[in-house]
Amino acid sequence: MINADAEPANTASPSAAGLANSDRRTVTVWSDIGCPWATLALTTIHDLARQRGQDLVIDHRVFPLELFNRRPTPKPLxxxxxxxxxxxxxxxxxxxxTAPEYTYPVTTLLAMEAVQACKLPEVGGVRASDELDAALRRAFYEDSRCISVPAVILDIAELCPRVDTERLAAALAQGASRSTVYEQWKSAQRPEVQGSPHFFTPDGVDVHNPGATYHRDDQGLQLTHYDHEWADELLTSLGSG
Structure with a gap:
């Protein structure tokens, strides 16, 4: 039986040999908070885990699109x-x-840094990190909040019961996880990591942007099919681990 309150081993350092957390209860995802595909996939797996009553631990690693592309992600795209x-x-x-365009986030790096900083034991740990990641995504995609701004990130963190916001603020002020973001970016350049999102488990799950079938036509981007089966298979594989 899985203890929902137990803290999984944190092997999130990108200097580790693998691309996945070694804890067999844990799913590792490489993504950018500003990537709708990653947010869709994470919402899918979180929702399905809740429906199944299954404990789910996610170890977030960064796939920073603005560093790969050397520009902010264009708002029209x-x-x-x-x-x-x-x-x-x-x-x-x-x-x-829906907010004024001048408040649109130009960067998601600090938000992703905050997610990494939450892994520090004094801030909250891996589960707190996932809690903040989900809250930041909701703030951006549902509430049009500028998650580039430290005060906004910390306001959102206040809504996360597992996060010690004061210690998160101190960690951000010290840049405690800034090097982690850049180290993970270096690891994300490995060919095994194909983009945002890419899910790995220590037992061999390896899926990039799962469930989505899409194409472009004269009307723009079309998501022609979205299949939830990938999440059910992934969660089942964890349950048998």
């Missing part, structure tokens, strides 16, 4: 992807950006 997801998967609670 992201808007197109969000619209495509909403047409195919209604009921997510997402909506196109």
């Amino acid at each position: 992201l808007d197109d992807e969000v619209r495509a997801v909403l047409r195919a998967v209604p009921g997510l609670g997402w909506r196109p950006w």
